[in-house]
Amino acid sequence: xxxxxxxxxxxxxxxxxxxxxxxxxxxxxxxxxxxxxxxxxxxxxxxxxxxxxxxxxxxxxxxxxxxxxxxxxxxxxxxxxxxxxxxxxxxxxxxxxxxxxxxxxxxxxxxxxxxxxxxxxxxxxxxxxxxxxxxxxxxxxxxxxxxxxxxxxxxxxxxxxxxxxxxxxxxxxxxxxxxxxxxxxxxxxxxxxxxxxxxxxxxxxxxxxxxxxxxxxxxxxxxxxxxxxxxxxxxxxxxxxxxxxxxxxxxxxxxxxxxxxxxxxxxxxxxxxxxxxxxxxxxxxxxxxxxxxxxxxxxxxxxxxxxxxxxxxxxxxxxxxxxx
Amino acid sequence: xxxxxxxxxxxxxxxxxxxxxxxxxxxxxxxxxxxxxxxxxxxxxxxxxxxxxxxxxxxxxxxxxxxxxxxxxxxxxxxxxxxxxxxxxxxxxxxxxxxxxxxxxxxxxxxxxxxxxxxxxxxxxxxxxxxxxxxxxxxxxxxxxxxxxxxxxxxxxxxxxxxxxxxxxxxxxxxxxxxxxxxxxxxxxxxxxxxxxxxxxxxxxxxxxxxxxxxxxxxxxxxxxxxxxxxxxxxxxxxxxxxxxxxxxxxxxxxxxxxxxxxxxxxxxxxxxxxxxxxxxxxxxxxxxxxxxxxxxxxxxxxxxxxxxxxxxxxxxx
Numbered sequence: 001x002x003x004x005x006x007x008x009x010x011x012x013x014x015x016x017x018x019x020x021x022x023x024x025x026x027x028x029x030x031x032x033x034x035x036x037x038x039x040x041x042x043x044x045x046x047x048x049x050x051x052x053x054x055x056x057x058x059x060x061x062x063x064x065x066x067x068x069x070x071x072x073x074x075x076x077x078x079x080x081x082x083x084x085x086x087x088x089x090x091x092x093x094x095x096x097x098x099x100x101x102x103x104x105x106x107x108x109x110x111x112x113x114x115x116x117x118x119x120x121x122x123x124x125x126x127x128x129x130x131x132x133x134x135x136x137x138x139x140x141x142x143x144x145x146x147x148x149x150x151x152x153x154x155x156x157x158x159x160x161x162x163x164x165x166x167x168x169x170x171x172x173x174x175x176x177x178x179x180x181x182x183x184x185x186x187x188x189x190x191x192x193x194x195x196x197x198x199x200x201x202x203x204x205x206x207x208x209x210x211x212x213x214x215x216x217x218x219x220x221x222x223x224x225x226x227x228x229x230x231x232x233x234x235x236x237x238x239x240x241x242x243x244x245x246x247x248x249x250x251x252x253x254x255x256x257x258x259x260x261x262x263x264x265x266x267x268x269x270x271x272x273x274x275x276x277x278x279x280x281x282x283x284x285x286x287x288x289x290x291x292x293x294x295x296x297x298x299x300x301x302x303x304x305x306x307x308x309x310x311x312x313x314x315x316x317x318x319x320x321x322x323x324x
Numbered sequence: 325x326x327x328x329x330x331x332x333x334x335x336x337x338x339x340x341x342x343x344x345x346x347x348x349x350x351x352x353x354x355x356x357x358x359x360x361x362x363x364x365x366x367x368x369x370x371x372x373x374x375x376x377x378x379x380x381x382x383x384x385x386x387x388x389x390x391x392x393x394x395x396x397x398x399x400x401x402x403x404x405x406x407x408x409x410x411x412x413x414x415x416x417x418x419x420x421x422x423x424x425x426x427x428x429x430x431x432x433x434x435x436x437x438x439x440x441x442x443x444x445x446x447x448x449x450x451x452x453x454x455x456x457x458x459x460x461x462x463x464x465x466x467x468x469x470x471x472x473x474x475x476x477x478x479x480x481x482x483x484x485x486x487x488x489x490x491x492x493x494x495x496x497x498x499x500x501x502x503x504x505x506x507x508x509x510x511x512x513x514x515x516x517x518x519x520x521x522x523x524x525x526x527x528x529x530x531x532x533x534x535x536x537x538x539x540x541x542x543x544x545x546x547x548x549x550x551x552x553x554x555x556x557x558x559x560x561x562x563x564x565x566x567x568x569x570x571x572x573x574x575x576x577x578x579x580x581x582x583x584x585x586x587x588x589x590x591x592x593x594x595x596x597x598x599x600x601x602x603x604x605x606x607x608x609x610x611x612x613x614x615x616x617x618x619x620x621x622x623x624x625x626x627x628x629x630x631x632x633x634x635x636x637x638x639x640x641x642x
Contacts, residue, residue, distance in 0.1 A: 187532075188575060189367070257505060267513050271509070274476050
């Protein structure tokens with residue numbers, strides 16, 4: 001079966017002042033109704049990877065030749081912008097972190113949802129209003145019909161987030177991109193958001209790409225996890241498998257560095273050093289300066305993704321036994 | 325009984341905006357002993373950071389009292405207040421924003437020593453270098469500027485700067501939440517080491533219960549300006565009683581999906597502190613089976629045995 005989305009050899013760079021690579025040869029696929037988590041720390045390239053899918057990269061970013069983003073058989077990278085825009089709105093829905101910045105503060109909530117609905121096709125206004133109310137209800141806004149006339153500032157942060165999701169659903173999306181969908185500090189709101197995404201996925205058969213820095217969030221929500229480090233995917237596995245036997249030393253370190261409620265220790269195992277930013281990536285395996293098990297080869301030659309076991313892949317000379 | 329290092333009594337902080345009163349902190353009492361870490365946990369809008377800022381007298385309090393070493397900060401002369409404030413320092417969430425980008429790191433660390441004259445001018449340089457080394461940086465870092473450091477290193481600088489004036493209490497406001505996951509553990513470990521070595525007390529303000537459990541001896545869970553549950557960190561997180569604490573504990577992401585426990589997804593959101601519910605602040609979102617009319621009308625007191633206390637009409641600590 002062809003996947004819903006196939007990203008192949010995606011590389012993204014910036015030209016000025018000096019050429020910098022930010023995403024380096026990233027490939028992955030998403031099947032229908034699948035939830036994939038793209039996990040990584042600041043500067044790893046996860047957000048750019050997400051933006052590249054609908055073609056929303058900042059104008060100074062350059063996608064290198066050979067990068068392919070194929071949705072339902074159509075290559076979005078080679079497509080003219082007008083055609084891409086149609087697909088972007090109708091088939092790919094996006095939810096970003098800051099609903100405050102994404103809603104128009106001087107337009108009633110309902111009008112914003114109606115506008116989104118009518119952008120996808122000629123719908124009489126009255127019907128669009130009915131659909132807008134249904135969308136708000138679908139995302140869990142109580143008293144949806146009355147809320148259509150509310151202004152964004154009259155809604156709480158969590159409600160605005162839901163409105164954003166309703167707008168994203170206005171087309172007939174098959175893929176939802178959720179970039180760090182809620183600020184982590186609102187723990188109970190975050191739980192609500194994840195619950196909602198899960199419900200939409202089941203009800204609508206949506207595939208979800210969950211882009212996050214938090215492995216913990218991923219644990220119970222994603223089918224598969226892709227771990228990024230310094231522009232590359234370094235591990236890919238079914239979620240349960242990744243947590244059971246993380247293969248890449250970076251993934252192992254990340255898991256060990258997160259405090260666990262069930263196993264409190266007085267000290268955490270920390271990964272030494274800091275996350276290298278684009279333009280300052282070391283040669284060879286980009287994790288090798290921080291890696292506790294690095295061998296000579298790691299410093300000179302970059303490992304590519306190789307099968308570790310079944311569907312579990314990792315890019316590590318040591319983990320795949322190619323180091324000796 | 326010895327006097328606690330910090331005694332907060334009935335702390336109230338209200339803001340006035342456009343004719344409404346915002347009850348950011350609405351009656352908080354807590355002690356911190358020397359060398360002890362109290363984790364203050366809550367979501368945004370719970371008032372936890374305001375508690376930190378009023379304790380440090382960065383903002384005046386509306387009513388209540390804060391005593392440090394037995395002295396009421398509200399009744400100290402300005403000279404005595406300055407001397408006392410030297411002993412309580414703040415570690416910020418965003419260490420980048422707290423450092424002047426044009427200033428050398430060594431000067432930023434030395435600033436407090438110069439202001440409080442705790443170190444002879446000729447000895448300042450050596451002291452700065454010793455502090456940098458204590459927080460895991462190098463002597464040569466003193467002459468660099470903040471942008472030359474990573475987020476984790478900047479937080480180390482922020483900590484060195486706070487330590488420069490020999491405090492007894494550090495108020496750490498979300499000290500690791502802006503950091504990459506892989507460097508958080510380094511900074512938490514550093515805070516633990518410093519606590520041991522210097523017998524420091526921490527008021528550790530954070531939204532992340534798992535992080536708090538790692539460092540705190542005791543915790544206080546805040547909701548809408550009040551403490552709803554408090555006690556030994558292990559007990560509160562291991563066996564939460566207040567429905568809100570139970571929801572928070574259940575929302576802690578579990579790295580092992582197979583072991584994820586009961587997941588409580590609360591309805592609704594924290595009400596506005598400008599319009600708190602008349603009874604229990606958590607009542608509108610509460611899922612406790614015994615919830616009744618009393619919860620809507622009467623605010624429960626924080627009650628219990630010893631230090632384990634819960635503010636709920638239907639949960640007793642015994």
